[in-house]
Amino acid sequence: MQNQPQIAGSSLKTPVAGNKTFFQLLIRQRALLLMSVPLLIWLFIFRYYPLWGWSMAFMNYRPGHKLTDQHFVGFDQFKFMFTDDNFLQVLRNTLAMSFISLVLGTCGAIALAILLNELRKVAFKRVVQTISYLPHFISWVVAANIISDALSPDGGIINRIFVWLGLIKEPVMWLGVGHDFWTIFALSDLWKSIGWNTIVYLAAITTIDPSLYEAAEIDGAGRFKRIWHVTLPGMRSIIILLGILSIGNLMQNGFEAQWLLGNGMNIDYSQNLDVFVLKYGIQLGNFSLATAAGMFKTVVSFILLFSANSLARRFGQERIF
Amino acid sequence: MAANQSAAAKRKVYSRYSSPADRIFDTLNVIALCFLMFVTLYPFINMLAVSLNDAGDSIRGNIYFWPRIFTWDNYRFVFKQSEIFHATLISVARAVVGSLVPVFCTAMVAYTISRPEFVLRKFVTIAFVLTMYIDPGLIPSYLLIRDLHLIGTFWVYIVPGLVYAFNLILIRSFIEGLPEGILESARIDGAGEFKTFTKIVLPLCVPALATVGLFNAVYQWNDWIAVFLYNSSHQELSTLQFELMKMLANTNSSSSSGSLASSAAAGSAAAANNLTPTALRATMTIVASVPIICVYPFLQKYFVKGMTLGGVKG
Numbered sequence: 001m002q003n004q005p006q007i008a009g010s011s012l013k014t015p016v017a018g019n020k021t022f023f024q025l026l027i028r029q030r031a032l033l034l035m036s037v038p039l040l041i042w043l044f045i046f047r048y049y050p051l052w053g054w055s056m057a058f059m060n061y062r063p064g065h066k067l068t069d070q071h072f073v074g075f076d077q078f079k080f081m082f083t084d085d086n087f088l089q090v091l092r093n094t095l096a097m098s099f100i101s102l103v104l105g106t107c108g109a110i111a112l113a114i115l116l117n118e119l120r121k122v123a124f125k126r127v128v129q130t131i132s133y134l135p136h137f138i139s140w141v142v143a144a145n146i147i148s149d150a151l152s153p154d155g156g157i158i159n160r161i162f163v164w165l166g167l168i169k170e171p172v173m174w175l176g177v178g179h180d181f182w183t184i185f186a187l188s189d190l191w192k193s194i195g196w197n198t199i200v201y202l203a204a205i206t207t208i209d210p211s212l213y214e215a216a217e218i219d220g221a222g223r224f225k226r227i228w229h230v231t232l233p234g235m236r237s238i239i240i241l242l243g244i245l246s247i248g249n250l251m252q253n254g255f256e257a258q259w260l261l262g263n264g265m266n267i268d269y270s271q272n273l274d275v276f277v278l279k280y281g282i283q284l285g286n287f288s289l290a291t292a293a294g295m296f297k298t299v300v301s302f303i304l305l306f307s308a309n310s311l312a313r314r315f316g317q318e319r320i321f
Numbered sequence: 322m323a324a325n326q327s328a329a330a331k332r333k334v335y336s337r338y339s340s341p342a343d344r345i346f347d348t349l350n351v352i353a354l355c356f357l358m359f360v361t362l363y364p365f366i367n368m369l370a371v372s373l374n375d376a377g378d379s380i381r382g383n384i385y386f387w388p389r390i391f392t393w394d395n396y397r398f399v400f401k402q403s404e405i406f407h408a409t410l411i412s413v414a415r416a417v418v419g420s421l422v423p424v425f426c427t428a429m430v431a432y433t434i435s436r437p438e439f440v441l442r443k444f445v446t447i448a449f450v451l452t453m454y455i456d457p458g459l460i461p462s463y464l465l466i467r468d469l470h471l472i473g474t475f476w477v478y479i480v481p482g483l484v485y486a487f488n489l490i491l492i493r494s495f496i497e498g499l500p501e502g503i504l505e506s507a508r509i510d511g512a513g514e515f516k517t518f519t520k521i522v523l524p525l526c527v528p529a530l531a532t533v534g535l536f537n538a539v540y541q542w543n544d545w546i547a548v549f550l551y552n553s554s555h556q557e558l559s560t561l562q563f564e565l566m567k568m569l570a571n572t573n574s575s576s577s578s579g580s581l582a583s584s585a586a587a588g589s590a591a592a593a594n595n596l597t598p599t600a601l602r603a604t605m606t607i608v609a610s611v612p613i614i615c616v617y618p619f620l621q622k623y624f625v626k627g628m629t630l631g632g633v634k635g
Contacts, residue, residue, distance in 0.1 A: 031514035036433040127358075157367075
């Protein structure tokens, strides 16, 4: 709170205002304050006050007692987590699904953006774009319905195609095969997000100077050479920027797909951190362990994001902060 | 403008030297993109076909693009279920209230942090932006909502998501891009801050507001987690997506453990009406996705602009 007058002073333009005290300014800007302070209070109640709940991670929380009456256990919850095979498996699943999805999703979106950019007919391009955005807007519940239908052993389209191609002899219950879950998740996520993710890449492509293409053309560069030497380098900074952002998200890959498509047979591969938190916290009532796991997720995400950001700064790339 | 020019310039370059290799590339490109469109659309076409086909006949399978025995019965049945009809109303209410109220709140804060003279400008901006990176987590948030007695109310859907930092930055960037003179002239005319905001800023920000409104409406329409966490024992506050989720969970568990008889009331009523779970799920899937399919294409130019703005500056 101490540095607020400085913030005020630095953003002031007129020299007259320098004579006014901070409180006089507050009174003069009461309309702006009335418009923002109620929502600022809302923000502190809903986004900052719950951080106090992190103290549960260091306690053996018993529901029905006040937070101040709880038994303090230090780092026991964390110690338990990192010696628990179940948690380590959950951590492995989370990182594996994020990583596969990140690589596949980024490459897919870049490839699609380039293909769209190479189209000559604007009308066709617009139709493809509109349709490719559709899965992004559809809920995971609907998507999970579609996926479990397509993968179903009785008459699912995937089984039909695979049998027809001779890849498998008889229908497989794909969602029951644990080690296939990562692939199923990555492909589902790709289907859902590929179109949406092209928006930013296509915006980056439009900023490329058209004279670069002409120069490449004169130098005798063909279609692929132009993509490789002009389009891709032009997308470089946005690819790095989005890469940094997704490194911050490595610890979370949503929870809906894993929850909706997960079942007893694929749980060893489908359960991720968010599902773990929900199961232990809400369903089993072990608030302390679930909070510890959630806190671990947030802190690691935060560290990952800042490390990626400072790495990018060191290499002279664009960054977020 | 720049995009159009560059596209036109590139087309000129390409068409001058259209080699055979170029034409092969173009053809393969069109084929690849047609394949993508097919993979995207086929599931919906298939669901639509199954939902319009006689439920008993659908068991025989082999329905791909077109219903074999056309009927509206599945839809008639679904909307006759009072649970599903009520859940649809709640979903619509969530989408309407849950987009209008947050958009207004977000725009209001965005306006204040776009005023360079505002004393708390930096403080408010940082306070909101930090929440993009610091998440208290599920359990602390759950306990807060419980202590505020929001469980079992409609407001649990609206109040926790009033302002999202990403949307805030998106609208702020848009306001900062408005010509400064317009706001100045309003102030000279004696309009107060709130009047300037409602009468001048809001009408000028329609593209940004439409984008954020769409994001919020889609979130509200698609969400089932809030129902699951807070209102799963309050049937009167259930939503369409949550009902569909229960059906999916039923089919999944029945195929593995054989317990079909659990929750979803619609399921047992459906069995009495010779409606198969497959037909019911297909119908619900279409009902749950059609509103979105009808709305998003019309807002495309807004959200594409919004994503580009938010993505570059946020």
